[in-house]
Amino acid sequence: MGRIDLRVFTEPQQGASYDTLRTVAKTAEDLGYDAFFRSDHYLKMGDADGLPGPTDAWITLAGLARETRRIRLGTLVTSATFRHPGVLAIEVAQVDAMSGGRVEFGFGAGWFEAEHKAYGIPFPAAKFPRFEEQLAIVTGLWSTPVGETFSFSGEHYTLTDSPALPKPAQARMPLIMGGMGAKRTPRLAARYATEFNAPFQSAEASAEQFERVRVAAKDAGRDPLDITFSNALVACVGASDAEVAKRAAAIGREVDELKANGLAGSPDEVVDKIGRYAEIAGTSRIYLQMLDLSDLDHLELIAQRVMSQLG
Numbered sequence: 508m509g510r511i512d513l514r515v516f517t518e519p520q521q522g523a524s525y526d527t528l529r530t531v532a533k534t535a536e537d538l539g540y541d542a543f544f545r546s547d548h549y550l551k552m553g554d555a556d557g558l559p560g561p562t563d564a565w566i567t568l569a570g571l572a573r574e575t576r577r578i579r580l581g582t583l584v585t586s587a588t589f590r591h592p593g594v595l596a597i598e599v600a601q602v603d604a605m606s607g608g609r610v611e612f613g614f615g616a617g618w619f620e621a622e623h624k625a626y627g628i629p630f631p632a633a634k635f636p637r638f639e640e641q642l643a644i645v646t647g648l649w650s651t652p653v654g655e656t657f658s659f660s661g662e663h664y665t666l667t668d669s670p671a672l673p674k675p676a677q678a679r680m681p682l683i684m685g686g687m688g689a690k691r692t693p694r695l696a697a698r699y700a701t702e703f704n705a706p707f708q709s710a711e712a713s714a715e716q717f718e719r720v721r722v723a724a725k726d727a728g729r730d731p732l733d734i735t736f737s738n739a740l741v742a743c744v745g746a747s748d749a750e751v752a753k754r755a756a757a758i759g760r761e762v763d764e765l766k767a768n769g770l771a772g773s774p775d776e777v778v779d780k781i782g783r784y785a786e787i788a789g790t791s792r793i794y795l796q797m798l799d800l801s802d803l804d805h806l807e808l809i810a811q812r813v814m815s816q817l818g
Contacts, residue, residue, distance in 0.1 A: 509791070510818035511781055512541040515806065516583055516739055516794035519562050520548035520622075521555040523800050525570060528562070532571050534803050535578060538810035542579035542611065543571065544794060547586050550622035554759065565598045572606035581611035583704065583739060583794060584685065587637060588617035588630060592644040593666060600649065600675040608676035613683035613704070614642065635691060637663045642699050646682070649675055683737075687716055697723035702735040704794070707768065713738055713788040737792035738784055741769035744777050744809050754805060758798040770795065774812035781817065 515535040519528055532543040547564040551557030568580050580602070585595070603610040616638035617623075623630035631637055640661040651657040651671035659666045684696045685704035693716075696703045703720045705713040713736075721731035743758070743765045745751035751772060755762045765771035770780055770793070784790035795809065 509785065511785060511790070512792040513809070513814050513817065514542040514544055514579075514792065514794045515540050516544045516546075516796045517800060518546045518548070518796065518798065519567070520546060520551050520557060521553075521798065522551065522558050523562070524559050525562055525567060527800050528567055529571060529574055531797070531800050531803070531806070532575055532578065532580075534806055536575050538806055539814065540578065540806075540810065541792075542581060543575070544581045544583045544611075544613070547582050547584065547589065548619060548622055549589075549628075550619065550625050552619075565602060568610070569602045569605055572602050572609070575606075575609075577609075579609045579611055580606055581681075581683065582613045583706070584613035584615035584683065586615060586617035586619075587641045588623065588634065589628060592641040592664060593648065593669065595641070596645045596648040597673065599645075599680070600673045603675040603677060603680065604673065606676075610675070610677070611681040611683060611702075612645075613685070614638075614645075615685065639691075639695060640664050642695060646680075646699060647671075649680055685739075687712070689719060693719040693723035694727075696720050696734070697727045697729055700734060702737055702792070704737045704739060705788075706739040707741070707796075708738065709768075710784045710787040710790075713784065713790065717788055735792055736789050737794060738788070738790050739794035739796055741765060741771075742777075742795040742797060742805070742809065743769060743771040744774060744805065744813065746773070746808060746812070754799065754802065757802065774808070774816075777809075777813050778816045781813075 535543050549561040564582050571580055599612050616634045620630050640663050644659050647657050648671045656668045657671040681701045683702040684700040685706055686692045705716050717736045724731040743754045770777045
């Protein structure tokens with residue numbers, strides 16, 4: 508199937524301290540995973556207790572930038588509703604410099620209204636037009652040559668003669684977009700994204716969305732091969748049926764449901780399913796949503812028995 512990158516994807520709003528995230532990230536690095544990613548949320552979802560409370564995505568990644576050496580770091584995805592685009596561009600560029608050029612910037616329009624209400628963050632009705640302007644501003648600030656200024660005048664944001672500093676350490680910051688919108692999402696991804704992610708979708712649905720992005724890229728005069736296509740899927744892998752069942756119970760899920768909608772079962776079952784994504788959708792990268800962050804043996808099993816078979 509060719510090489511498939513495996514990345515660790517965490518949901519700290521469900522309950523995780525910085526120390527827990529550091530342990531997971533350093534373990535993932537030691538085990539050879541390609542990257543450590545986290546969500547950008549301030550409120551728990553579902554029945555989780557959310558303790559000790561939310562951690563900020565970019566403060567977390569700044570800390571990990573100094574406490575890791577090789578593993579890439581990023582968000583899936585940063586919410587455009589949380590930060591002014593000028594401030595966000597500074598934050599991401601600084602963390603990239605702190606990491607020696609290991610940041611990947613996942614970016615989305617934002618969707619979880621309850622967390623905005625809980626922390627007094629405005630939740631605009633027209634999020635997508637703001638998101639489109641933020642994309643133009645953040646990438647424009649990064650791409651402006653040193654010594655020149657950047658200005659932008661839009662419906663929602665105005666920047667005048669910005670020095671457009673600092674710059675990321677990387678000449679081209681990897682920018683990840685995702686979602687299942689049929690028109691606007693592929694159009695923006697074709698313009699800005701280096702990677703497109705279909706979160707929690709079947710191989711068949713992913714293939715349809717990836718094709719929309721490829722067509723949009725061609726229409727924009729861009730080579731679709733310039734875009735990496737990825738999926739995010741919950742992981743629940745065990746060396747035995749009993750171990751799979753135990754891990755499913757720990758995250759409050761059913762084994763059959765996880766096998767249908769995620770990457771669950773024996774290592775060989777999971778390798779076969781990843782192969783389906785590669786064959787049907789052209790997926791070359793998987794974000795493993797790890798919901799029990801205390802289960803480091805889970806990470807080790809996947810590294811030894813799944814990752815080792817993926818090239």
